[in-house]
Amino acid sequence: MRTRLMHRNVLQQRVEMGTISTRSRWKKTIEDVDFDFPELSFDDLCFLFLGTYKIKLARTYVEEHLDQEGDYTVELDANTDNILRCTIQSRHSSAVKYKSWIQYSLSGDPIIAWYCTCPGGAVTIGACAHIVSIVWYLSYARHHHFEPSKGRRRIQQAIMERIVVGEDDDMDDKDQEEEDDDWH
Numbered sequence: 001m002r003t004r005l006m007h008r009n010v011l012q013q014r015v016e017m018g019t020i021s022t023r024s025r026w027k028k029t030i031e032d033v034d035f036d037f038p039e040l041s042f043d044d045l046c047f048l049f050l051g052t053y054k055i056k057l058a059r060t061y062v063e064e065h066l067d068q069e070g071d072y073t074v075e076l077d078a079n080t081d082n083i084l085r086c087t088i089q090s091r092h093s094s095a096v097k098y099k100s101w102i103q104y105s106l107s108g109d110p111i112i113a114w115y116c117t118c119p120g121g122a123v124t125i126g127a128c129a130h131i132v133s134i135v136w137y138l139s140y141a142r143h144h145h146f147e148p149s150k151g152r153r154r155i156q157q158a159i160m161e162r163i164v165v166g167e168d169d170d171m172d173d174k175d176q177e178e179e180d181d182d183w184h
């Protein structure tokens with residue numbers, strides 16, 4: 001615990017000092033993510049987040065967030081040490097926007113550190129709802145057939161039917177540079 005707290009502080013420092021690369025190579029909504037991230041069991045999550053309470057809330061949090069047409073946007077940078085950044089924003093309230101960072105490992109301790117800019121992410125021991133929900137989704141839910149609510153899927157289908165030309169999954173560097181402006 002103490003070690004994790006230290007690591008978390010180091011990650012926070014790196015974020016605040018701007019030493020994490022600003023070149024995000026890849027950007028997707030969390031529902032479409034498909035990349036190597038440690039797979040955890042429910043017990044692993046309980047151990048990581050000190051019990052079941054927040055893990056149970058994570059599912060509700062993700063469901064509600066998606067239902068409100070908010071979004072998780074996950075960004076990865078191949079040049080950093082397996083650090084992902086997730087921006088969480090409600091499309092209905094641009095004022096509410098948090099950024100969460102998670103450092104993970106595919107060979108050692110799976111979740112090394114995390115940091116979130118929300119008030120809960122800064123002051124609590126443990127993790128805020130954003131971190132728990134991201135880790136829960138990436139490490140567990142997507143391997144266990146989690147699907148967003150039916151209402152959300154209907155919206156997605158309606159959107160898909162309107163798409164005439166598919167977009168390339170990979171954003172090219174020119175587009176990406178414009179997206180990089182808000183990295184700190």
Ligand SMILES: [Zn+2]
Nearest residue numbers: 116118128130
């Ligand atoms: Zn947070």
